[in-house]
């Protein structure tokens with residue numbers, strides 16, 4: 149079996165460093181909340197829909213709360229009081245607040261014990277939504293049949309949810325285990341979730357709750373036909389991380405792209421905002437059993453995949469630690485990495501095996517998300533197809549968890565239906581032809597692969613020591629990851645972050661935390 | 668000029684052999700195969716051979732087809748406007764700038780609109796450059812300002828005005844639904860509305876960009892895949908000399 153001779157003490161050391169780095173960030177997180185986190189609470193309390201101007205009601209309400217200068221206490225209690233005042237349901241109460249027939253600032257007279265009881269009731273509703281989703285998914289996997297790892301992960305990105313649905317059916321037919329609907333180009337910068345079914349996106353399709361529902365129900369039919377549970381994933385990233393996680397849980401999504409640093413590095417979203425939002429989003433994912441996919445693969449598009457391989461490892465360790473803080477169990481940690489070394493490099497394949505095996509051994513129970521070559525894909529689609537064959541071999545040999553199928557046309561356009569078919573034909577071939585490849589070979593303890601892995605781990609340790617010294621926020625502002633520099637107070641969305649007041653309340657977070665990791 | 672008639676080459680001159688692959692929205696069957704053949708005939712091919720077809724979803728079939736193209740083309744009638752380059756290097760370009768202008772040239776660049784891709788513009792502008800070829804920031808005779816990605820057109824133009832830019836570099840990677848065309852056009856309209864077109868050399872670039880496309884939209888030049896920073900620096904130098912009536 150492929151196995152690297154890593155020192156257990158060193159693994160201990162890097163995990164401890166990562167845990168302590170995450171703990172520092174957690175201290176900041178625990179003292180803060182954000183507009184989008186508050187909107188998440190409202191969504192889980194049952195507030196949905198848009199105003200006559202198309203503003204989502206959760207946005208409208210949080211705006212009103214800010215105008216009333218009550219945001220620091222959180223929306224939960226204020227909304228509970230509003231519901232007592234109206235005596236109506238969540239949506240009707242939201243409507244009344246929007247129309248101004250009741251105001252957040254005029255609810256002080258309502259007795260505290262009544263408010264707290266109402267809040268408990270709402271929180272129960274929220275938690276039961278998440279618990280229901282967890283159970284529904286488990287039942288479906290049992291009923292339809294749960295594919296074994298590596299899961300074949302295919303993207304659809306037509307911009308039109310109905311066209312996506314057609315493409316998803318086709319991909320599942322050719323063997324896809326997971327369908328990812330890529331989001332429209334600028335969605336991560338929207339400080340709200342668009343509403344309803346959408347047919348107009350660029351480089352992807354808008355993530356909306358209705359689009360989630362349309363795709364999940366199509367995949368339920370497909371799973372029934374194929375006797376194999378086909379999973380659905382989308383993006384919990386950008387300015388609405390936790391809100392999207394909530395919508396995803398409500399619609400029984402199985403996975404979410406969810407990284408503690410991606411938005412900061414690749415979309416210039418403020419880091420404080422991101423850290424606060426990723427925490428709540430992950431708490432939701434843990435409770436609803438949504439697998440997260442982290443984004444380390446992206447580092448290798450802006451940095452060199454050999455020189456900066458250690459940044460992937462260091463970031464995986466940090467993402468794992470932050471995931472554990474948010475009560476994600478190991479089976480939900482789809483830590484990311486990628487096959488992104490320049491194909492002109494001699495022994496590219498040995499480097500890739502080394503890096504992939506290192507990730508495998510550092511996180512033995514995590515369904516690692518392994519990404520194909522992208523940056524060095526050629527517009528010669530035939531060459532690119534061959535590159536994917538080697539990628540497929542590394543996946544199966546090193547037993548990766550989630551395999552993002554590479555596209556021959558990666559350097560040209562978002563995939564066509566036939567691109568997915570060809571990719572899956574390649575993947576299916578290699579996964580079968582090399583099914584037990586990884587169990588039959590051993591890694592020479594003094595050879596290239598073992599030495600290379602040791603070097604990456606040593607460099608990752610040195611990196612973590614540095615990050616530990618200055619703190620993660622400072623390290624990011626010094627360009628430690630992806631060769632990208634982001635300042636603590638720069639980027640988008642900082643104005644939506646606030647320090648919690650002494651009477652702040654978010655009972656959903658509190659209950660998830662109190663009840664711990666889910667089985 | 669005599670005709671220079673050409674056709675695709677398979678293994679004999681003018682055999683016209685072309686390989687095609689495509690998907691039709693029909694169920695795989697003998698009839699589907701016939702449909703593929705008939706369709707390729709409509710595209711002006713003969714000796715059509717459907718080498719492979721396969722169902723790839725309910726109601727969709729994928730085809731691999733070989734066929735011989737019928738039309739010929741007179742190559743003498745084909746013209747393309749490539750960016751001319753003498754292959755000047757970093758040292759030569761710096762030297763010439765110093766000699767001809769006696770001041771540093773100012774260059775501002777960004778990826779505009781909601782496009783978040785920076786690797787292309789960074790390759791041209793950042794110190795490190797691309798493929799061992801130094802980026803514009805490194806040029807001693809240039810002040811290069813790389814604003815990064817997701818930059819609104821207004822912000823890019825404001826910066827160019829602020830630093831008295833000689834050249835503005837605009838990058839676009841996402842092309843789905845022609846979003847790059849829209850963004851480039853929007854930027855050009857903004858520059859023209861401010862009556863500033865003649866103040867700047869305007870360059871565009873990205874993986875799907877051609878020089879022709881740039882010229883069509885009113886830019887000075889366009890650069891595609893494989894562009895080296897020195898190609899861009901040389902272009903800025905020679906174009907500026909041309910604009911100011913300086914001899915080469």
Ligand code: B12
Nearest residue numbers: 351352558561782783784785786787842843872873874894
């Ligand atoms: C790296 C990458 C990313 C990284 C970008 C990181 C970063 N900071 O830049 C990340 C992961 C963040 C990313 C995100 C997305 N990406 Co992307 N990405 C790529 C990838 C893999 C490589 C692009 C690259 O860096 N090439 C290397 C550079 C050096 O080449 P270049 O850009 O062509 O630049 C050269 C020349 O063109 C020229 N040049 C470029 N600009 C300029 C400007 C001037 C003035 C001049 C003179 C020259 C010049 O000089 C450069 C050096 O020679 C490509 C696939 C591929 N292999 O091409 C997809 C790709 C470009 N991405 C794509 C998409 C759709 C996206 C997303 C929209 C996906 C989504 N829905 O979220 C998002 C973008 C979101 C947004 N807001 O824009 C599509 C675009 C499809 C299309 N044609 O529209 C591609 C082709 C992948 C695909 N097949 O689907 N991406």
